[in-house]
Amino acid sequence: MAVAWWQILLLTLYAGYQILDELQVYTGLAQPVFAGLVAGLIMGDVTTGLIIGGSMQLTVLGVGTFGGSSRIDANSGTVLATAFSVGIGMEPEQAIAAIAVPVASLMIQMDILGRFANTFFAHRIDSKIEEMDYKGIERNYLMGALSWSLSRAVPVFLALSFGGNFVNSIVNVLNNQLQWLGDGLSVAGAVLPAVGFAILLRYLPVKKHMPYLILGFVITALLTTVFTNIRTLGDTMTGVAEGFTNTFTSMPMLAIAMIGFALAFKEYKRTSEAPKAAVHSASELDEGEIDDDEI
Secondary structure, eight states: OOOOHHHHHHHHHHHHHHHHIIIIIOOSOOSHHHHHHHHHHHHTOHHHHHHHHHHHHHHTTTOOOOTTOOOOOHHHHHHHHHHHHHHHTOOHHHHIIIIIHHHHHHHHHHHHHHHHHHHHHHHHHHHHHHTTOHHHHHHHHHHHHHHHHHHHHHHHHHHHHHSHHHHHHHHHHHHTTTHHHHHHHHHHHHHHHHHHHHHHHHHSOTTTTHHHHHHHHHHHHHHHHHHHHHHHHHHHHHHHSTTOOOOOOOOOHHHHHHHHHHHHHHHHHHHHHHHHHHHHHHHHHHHTOOOGGGO
16 A cells, blocks of 8 residues: 555645644644544554554653753654555554654654744744834744744655655565564564653652552553453353353542552642641741730
8 A cells, every 4th residue: 555645735734734733732732642533544554553653652752852952753753654654564663663763763853953944933023023024923933933844844745755655665675574673663662652751750749749659550551451361251151151242341540540640630639739738837836926016
């Protein structure tokens, strides 16, 4: 299956939009998991898109940008990895390691180029401010978004338009002559989310909230074990008893996430009310004090 022209067009438009959403629109669609969802919908394989997008989301959990610094573009990497994975039948884990992560890293250079190009419109805005040209300010402000959008849209378009044969030849080599390397990339792609978790735990106050971390791990392990055993029992009963057609599903991650949210909200309420209680206690102590001018 090749990538059709209309799929290239839609993926290019999304690649140009997602950076603008991250900078000024803030709809939440500028996340790797949503990039995988959108790319999966366009390519006709949502499952593959979510696998790649979710894995890239976990990979960059602890990666941030501060002070205008550039970071890897996991969204563009997810779009290209999903497109090639579905288009040429590449394994999702292999696409993550061989396409998504390298492309995300290379896109740092395009991010820097977009920032430098944007300074041209910033200086034009400065001159329009001195001229009190409000229309010119608005026009150059909107034009400034163009450099950001093109910094993502152009590479994605070129890769999808001219990189298909190149990527296809790489996949054939990885699956035949260098199968050991392809298998290694698949393992590396599956391990990358754990690296993202490790980076995130490195910056989170884990020592301060260690009880919640342990509790979350134990709850997840217990519920996963219980529901796995129930599903196994149901599958066994289906094969033994005639007419037993009930199906059992595993514990949804949403339920586990809601337990974590409840604990986090409780901790937030406790920490936010503590300063108020301290101020209230201090005011009560001040009421009984006598100043020098009151004697």
